[in-house]
Amino acid sequence: MSKAFSRIYIFLVFFFLYAPILLLIFFSFNSSNSNVAFNGFSLRWYEELFHDEEILRALLNTLIVASLASVISTIIGTAAAIGLSNFKKWKKKAIMNITYIPVLNPDIITGISLLLLFVAFNIPGGFITVLIAHITFDIPYVILAITPRLRHVDSHLFEAAQDLGATPVNAFFKAVFPQLIPGIVSAFLMAFTLSIDDFVVTFFVRGNAFSTLSTVIYTITKRKIPLSINALCAIMLLCVLTVLIAVNIFDKRKSREEFK
Amino acid sequence: MDKVIIRLQNIHIEFDDETIIENLNLDIKDKEFVTLLGPSGCGKTTTLRTIAGFVTPDRGDIIFDGVRINDLPPHKRQVNTIFQKYALFPHLNVYDNIAFGLRINKTPKEEINKKIHEILDIVNLKGYHKRSVDSLSGGQQQRVAIARALVNNPRVLLLDEPLGALDLKLRKDMQIELKRIQKQMGITFVYVTHDQEEALTMSDTVVVMKNGLIQQIGKPKDIYDEPANAFVADFIGESNILSGTMIRDFLVNFDDAEFVCVDKGFGENTPVDVVVRPEDIAICDPDKGAIKAVVKIVTFKGVHYEMIAQSKNYSWKIHSTQYQPEGSQIGMNIIPEYIHIMKKEAGTAN
Amino acid sequence: MKSRVIAVPYVIWSGIFIIVPTLFVGYFAFTDSNGTFTFENISKIGKYANVFGRSIVYAAVATVLCLIFGYLLAYFMAHLKEHQKSLCLVLLMLPMWINLVLRTQALQNILMDNGVINRLLGLLNIPSLKLLDTSFSVVLGLIYNYLPFMVLPIFTSLEKLDNKVIEAAQDLGANSVNVFTKITLPLSMPGVYSGIIMVFIPCLSTFVISEKLGGGKVYLIGNVINDMFNQNYNFNVGAAISLVMMLIMIITLVVFGFLDDETKEGIL
Structure with missing residues (x-):
């Protein structure tokens, strides 16, 4: 009896979570420009989407910022995680607490504090400020993703490699680094997704001319809302779904291999 | 000690199309220390969990003190379990862990206090009541788990390989402790282990299991001296097991030699399994021995x-206080009482 | 491997882009547009006391509702079979990765006067309800966006529960109610605290949700900050208000056990 209740409840909650989004996607195929009355199947909004310069430019900006920010933050963050693991206890704790600040701060505080920094030094809002902001909130997540993995790294391999003649640098890249790769990959993906998805921080530091996908969606939905937004939502959902499924399969395959 | 407190009748348990327990019948007597002994996967833990109520048999009955308790959920049964990894409540200290069952039973506060300090004394953990669980060593956690179960005065205590995680010395000390507690409190212990030495040390009765079937039930000495089949012989203590031929009553042939033995009833010229314990072989001069052999490996084992x-035909394992250098020729003799004959089992080595 | 110097780039970066901006918030809060030290901005905060109060109430209500519905979901999910569990996890995480604005827009569409809900009501001959631009729609929007953030940490801590501990409790006489109140609930508290932090703080600071679903009728502290920085360009008062918000946030973190390592790890 309670099993049935649990199934129904789970279903209801997921229905609640997905109904609005699925409806949005449903209306993306609407032949008329209405979010309430469906007048027939059409792909016109997808076509319009691909011709919307504003959105396309924002998409390009988003991809460039996200790619750059995730690469840079992964490099700096991984180096930081490794270096920090060798710090003395109090220094490490202090820096880790600082690292938590962008994670725990509401986005709006991160956004305005960076804005104030840029204002104080007369740096105009645009690509650079957005990039800096993204790197700033990506790095902590990279550090927090990699640090626990470091504990599981077998440092004996590092010593064994040196024992067999490798220099410390060589030993690191040949013996330790491969063990970190899955952690680095997932940290990279996390940073990338965070950057793609971010709205509030970007909104505050972007200035007037630079738009990312999320800010452009915000501006567009403040005016009249064309259904190309729905089409955009459908495509974004598809992308996220693909990535999540891929990650899940990759994880399962990895744990099956480790099990062997 | 003769009253049957738990009777397992025709218990049959299947899981995922695999038979875990096959038609098991077992009587456990009151105040007895019974050990279920066997290799991994033999069904001993499943049997224990069936008594506790965490496993429901597909067929068969569990009878507790004359009452069928198949449908009684675990929290209503008068048994308590000691889990393999202790399963102490991490968010409660020692006192609250032990008090858990008593509080559920709405025992008055003063009585709880008295009982807990008594039990801590019995398990040698006096003064530990305020400690947190994760500040304790393995052996101490073990004793808290025991105290937590015993304080409820169960009729029967079920122990699922409780000493597995302890180091050797501690394990041996705890074996003596557990036996002492069992005798002192007069509780029936049903103990599960794969360690045959542990079983022989602690138990009044040993139940040897394999693949869901009981192989032999008996007192430790009886099982050791008279194993019922090759499996039991091999599992309990160390053995030499080889094929032989029962020429007629009291006479057996193995390893190209004839021996007088004390078994009968196998017929004439019947293929049989022969079991000889390593410590039962007498070493002598090569010409004075019934079997001649060359020593291949010598290991010093302390005792x-x-x-x-x-x-000629077999690689013998011998335990002796006499040192014989590697490569030397020896003769071996075995007195009739030390030769055990068993019905031939499929798949015994020659 | 033992190198410490490779962390230096990050230390420098965090100094410039985490510590300094935070200090600047303080600086701007306590100076006026000319740079002279003043308490004026702080005193102006008083004007917004009722907005603060309102934001706290909205955030608290949303958090409590998320806690009730979220704990139930986490509990049921934790008892599913393995493959069902992974499926539910993926389904739960998916909305988190969809743009906040889009999610809120989707909800807005449904709640509109001629949106799907009202149309369905119309079919049943029930008069249409004003669902949008109300406190209801804002709270609903908060729950809609942040429910997964409550479910995940609670689910994680329920998953970590050793089943043997539950069996031990049953073995000692606990029925299912006892097991829940004495074992499951206390042991899942780290997850609950994480969840509360991860929902309350974003709810408190939201401006998109109150703007889109409140239509100007629900004016929260996030909206105030947004206006200060993007419209009035009154950075000083804006900074002062942000400072107060940071204070509230720190109090929340301390109260709900940020200092406890287990909860900290749970947040991630």
């Missing part, structure tokens, strides 16, 4: 030397 000696 004795363990020697592997190769005869």
Whole structure:
């Protein structure tokens, strides 16, 4: 009896979570420009989407910022995680607490504090400020993703490699680094997704001319809302779904291999 | 000690199309220390969990003190379990862990206090009541788990390989402790282990299991001296097991030699399994021995030397306090009482 | 491997882009547009006391509702079979990765006067309800966006529960109610605290949700900050208000056990 209740409840909650989004996607195929009355199947909004310069430019900006920010933050963050693991206890704790600040701060505080920094030094809002902001909130997540993995790294391999003649640098890249790769990959993906998805921080530091996908969606939905937004939502959902499924399969395959 | 407190009748348990327990019948007597002994996967833990109520048999009955308790959920049964990894409540200290069952039963506060300090005394953990669980060593956690179960005065205590995680010395000390507690409190212990030495040390009765079937039930000494089949012989203590032929009553042939033995009833010229314990072999001069062999490997084991000696047909394991150098020729003799004959089992080595 | 110097780039970066901006918030809060030290901005905060109060109430209500519905979901999910569990996890995480604005827009569409809900009501001959631009729609929007953030940490801590501990409790006489109140609930508290932090703080600071679903009728502290920085360009008062918000946030973190390592790890 309670099993049935649990199934129904789970279903209801997921229905609640997905109904609005699925409806949005449903209306993306609407032949008329209405979010309430469906007048027939059409792909016109997808076509319009691909011709919307504003959105396309924002998409390009988003991809460039996200790619750059995730690469840079992964490099700096991984180096930081490794270096920090060798710090003395109090220094490490202090820096880790600082690292938590962008994670725990509401986005709006991160956004305005960076804005104030840029204002104080007369740096105009645009690509650079957005990039800096993204790197700033990506790095902590990279550090927090990699640090626990470091504990599981077998440092004996590092010593064994040196024992067999490798220099410390060589030993690191040949013996330790491969063990970190899955952690680095997932940290990279996390940073990338965070950057793609971010709205509030970007909104505050972007200035007037630079738009990312999320800010452009915000501006567009403040005016009249064309259904190309729905089409955009459908495509974004598809992308996220693909990535999540891929990650899940990759994880399962990895744990099956480790099990062997 | 003769009253049956738990009777398992025709218990049959299947899981995922695999038979875990096959038609098991077992009587456990009151105040007895019974051990279920066997290799991994033999069904001993499943049997224990069936008594506790965490496993429901597909067929068969569990009878507790004359009452069928199949449908009684675990929290209503008068048994308590000690889990393999203790399963102490991490968010409660020692006192609250032990008090858990008493509080559920709405025992008055003063009585709880008295009982807990009594039980802590019995398990040698006096003064530990305020400690947190994760500040305790393995052995101490073990004793808290025991106290937590015993304080409820169960009729029967079920122990699922409780000493597995402890180091050797501690394990041996705890074996003596557990036996003492059992005798002192007069509780029936049903103990599960794969360690045959542990079973022989602690138990009044040993139940040897394999693949869901009981192989032999008996007192430790009886099982050791008279194993019922090759499996039991091999599992309990160390054995030499080889094929032989029962020529007629009291006479057996193995390893190209004839021996007088004390078994009968196998017929004439019947193929049988022969079991000889390593410590039951007498070493002598090569010409004075019934079997001649060459010593291949000698290992010093502290209590004795363990020697592997190769005869014409068999690689013998011998325990002796006499040292024989590797490569030397020896003769072996076995007195009739030390030769155990068993019905031939499929798949015994020659 | 033992190198410490490779962390230096990050230390420098965090100094410039985490510590300094935070200090600047303080600086701007306590100076006026000319740079002279003043308490004026702080005193102006008083004007917004009722907005603060309102934001706290909205955030608290949303958090409590998320806690009730979220704990139930986490509990049921934790008892599913393995493959069902992974499926539910993926389904739960998916909305988190969809743009906040889009999610809120989707909800807005449904709640509109001629949106799907009202149309369905119309079919049943029930008069249409004003669902949008109300406190209801804002709270609903908060729950809609942040429910997964409550479910995940609670689910994680329920998953970590050793089943043997539950069996031990049953073995000692606990029925299912006892097991829940004495074992499951206390042991899942780290997850609950994480969840509360991860929902309350974003709810408190939201401006998109109150703007889109409140239509100007629900004016929260996030909206105030947004206006200060993007419209009035009154950075000083804006900074002062942000400072107060940071204070509230720190109090929340301390109260709900940020200092406890287990909860900290749970947040991630």
